[in-house]
Amino acid sequence: MEQLKRKMEIKNISKTFYSKEGYFTAIEDVSFDVYDGEFLVLLGPGRCGKTVLLNIIAGLESKTTGSIIYDGKEINNVNPEVGMVFQKTALMPFKTVMQNVELGLKFRHIPKKEREETCQKYINLVGLQGFEKSYPKALSGGMKQRVGIARAYANNPKVLIMDEPFGALDAQTRYAMQNEVLRIWEQEKRTFIYVTNNIEEACYLGTRIVLLSDCPARVKEVYPIDLPRPRNMVSKEFLDLRAKISDNTDLSI
Numbered sequence: 711m712e713q714l715k716r717k718m719e720i721k722n723i724s725k726t727f728y729s730k731e732g733y734f735t736a737i738e739d740v741s742f743d744v745y746d747g748e749f750l751v752l753l754g755p756g757r758c759g760k761t762v763l764l765n766i767i768a769g770l771e772s773k774t775t776g777s778i779i780y781d782g783k784e785i786n787n788v789n790p791e792v793g794m795v796f797q798k799t800a801l802m803p804f805k806t807v808m809q810n811v812e813l814g815l816k817f818r819h820i821p822k823k824e825r826e827e828t829c830q831k832y833i834n835l836v837g838l839q840g841f842e843k844s845y846p847k848a849l850s851g852g853m854k855q856r857v858g859i860a861r862a863y864a865n866n867p868k869v870l871i872m873d874e875p876f877g878a879l880d881a882q883t884r885y886a887m888q889n890e891v892l893r894i895w896e897q898e899k900r901t902f903i904y905v906t907n908n909i910e911e912a913c914y915l916g917t918r919i920v921l922l923s924d925c926p927a928r929v930k931e932v933y934p935i936d937l938p939r940p941r942n943m944v945s946k947e948f949l950d951l952r953a954k955i956s957d958n959t960d961l962s963i
């Protein structure tokens with residue numbers, strides 16, 4: 711990892727929610743670096759604070775302590791260079807695939823022709839050519855997630871955050887989508903931060919894994935992974951890595 715440039719520094723992030731009933735700490739003193747062009751996986755058990763942490767990294771949620779450094783500068787608001795694929799695809803039901811992908815560019819007043827060219831490129835990249843005029847209700851779960859990925863990409867983010875994007879998909883589609891995401895990452899060479907609660911998925915995808923504890927989320931360990939791609943999920947090296955991480959995880963993973 712030495713040769714890679716540091717893209718983001720997540721430094722001593724904590725998050726406590728306060729309410730009339732009291733307070734609740736979701737994240738406690740989390741620090742890690744994100745390198746330019748890497749596929750970083752955040753692996754943690756259900757409800758450990760993963761989505762809250764991603765929202766803080768993207769500048770969509772405030773933090774209680776700590777700082778987010780991006781290209782050497784501290785960022786305190788929404789970071790326009792960071793794109794997000796949400797845990798639940800938030801597609802507009804009355805807009806077509808093309809219109810959904812175009813949303814961000816429209817907000818930024820990009821002219822129609824340029825908008826359509828950019829969006830078509832990413833619709834093709836995620837394998838949805840021919841479905842530009844379809845509405846979300848006519849798409850499968852995997853196809854909706856592809857629209858979410860194309861929409862995030864169309865905004866030209868330098869860092870793409872994906873929050874358990876395939877958690878709701880069946881095993882077969884999930885596996886196909888993992889390979890699609892790797893293909894896009896290898897083709898476009900951007901930085902990915904990918905969240906999952908699935909150890910096998912983390913070992914299959916990541917250049918590094920940041921293992922989070924049960925709530926409040928803390929960093930338990932960082933694992934660099936140098937297994938060659940495409941990774942063989944039943945090779946001894948893969949199974950050894952999986953077992954090593956599994957032994958170090960909190961129970962609910």
Ligand SMILES: Nc1ncnc2c1ncn2[C@@H]1O[C@H](COP(=O)(O)OP(=O)(O)OP(=O)(O)O)[C@@H](O)[C@H]1O
Nearest residue numbers: 727734736755756757758759760761762763797907
């Ligand atoms: N706005 C909020 N106010 C109070 N508590 C919150 C708020 N948002 C999240 N939490 C709490 O913070 C904890 C972590 O939530 P978060 O959604 O980040 O978990 P997660 O790891 O993404 O879970 P999952 O695996 O189910 O997606 C949960 O206990 C949740 O109830």
Ligand SMILES: [Mg+2]
Nearest residue numbers: 760761797873
């Ligand atoms: Mg979540």
